[in-house]
Amino acid sequence: MVPRRCLVTGAGRGIGAAVARRLAAQGHAVALTARSADELAAVAADLPGRTLVTAADLTDPDAADLVLGRVEAEFGGAVEVLVLNAGAGTSAPLARTTDEDWARMLELNLTAPFRLLRRALPGMVGQGFGRVVAVASTAAKRGDPYVAAYTASKHGLLGLVRSAAAEVAGSGVTVNAVCPGYADTPMTAATVAAISTATGRTPGQARDVLAGRQPIGRLVDPDEVADAVLLCVASAAITGQGINVDGGAVQS
Structure with missing residues (x-):
């Protein structure tokens, strides 16, 4: 496999850390971002090959440009693989979901990925290659009680993925989501x-x-989610998809 310039968000733990390890093991240069510099440094210390740690709060409107700009400068070109994993959840009955809860879910789970995708796509299209994989959730496919804000944000993320994929189809860039349970x-x-x-x-x-x-x-094991991410990175024929990784809970 050709080594690629990669950026993984939410890479300090969980699924993001598993994806970063797998990309690094395949010989790619991997940049990691999340809020916690300490967690990122601990993950990066175990990765083979070229790595870059850049701590950031992705809800900051300037974060996408700052993070991607640094990765481009350090790695010597546009990001080729972007894994949009950073996210969070909240739970409350709909009637007790506050404006602050709602705004926080949309900002982190939808607006931050949108800004990163908007910033990264032109470089990918320009170089004729790109792989974007968003880590959504089975909440992007169905509605469950007590998670209205989270579910709305993940439905929105999957819609963003599908629209972006249609827009850049034929350019050498694919955009997909994986939907863990x-x-x-x-x-x-x-x-x-x-x-x-x-x-x-x-x-x-x-x-x-x-x-x-x-x-x-x-x-589900985080490495099983990483399997699906790596499939999307490897294939030029998979785009616009929301791939369930949920042990069969949602069949589509």
């Missing part, structure tokens, strides 16, 4: 803790509840 990540650990607090279940029982929502009967 409940994965074994810090984000799911926070959900487990919230369920435990709200219901009185033990953390183990709460974790089993989430695992049981997937027909395979367990949480």
Whole structure:
């Protein structure tokens, strides 16, 4: 495989860290960004090959230009592989979802990826090659109770992916999403803790509840999500897709 210039957002842990490890293992140059410089440094320390750490708050309107500009300067050209993984969740009944909750979900899960995609696409189209993979969620495919803001942001992200893919089809650039179910990540650990607090279940029982929502009967491993990301990076014929990685929970 030809070495590529890559940027992974939310790369300090979980799915983002797994994707960064897999890209680096294939010989790509990998830039990592997230809020926590310490977490990024710990991930980068274990990666082979060329890496770059650039901590940033991607909800800052200037972050996309600053992060991509630094990667381009350090790696010597436009980013070729962009993995939009940074995101967060929130849970509340719709009637108790605040304006602040709503705005935070849209800003981090939809607006920040939009800004990065808008900034990166011209360089990809200009060089005739690009791979964009957004980490969405099965929440991009269905509605569940108590996660209206999160679900709306992920539906929006999948819509952004599909529209962008149609726009650049034929240019050598593909745009896809992967849609994990409940994965074994810090984000799911926070959900487990919230369920435990709200219901009185033990953390183990709460974790089993989430695992049981997937027909395979367990949480998805972050490396299994990375498998789907790497497939999208490798293939020029997969574009405009939302690939479920959820143990069969959502069939499409």
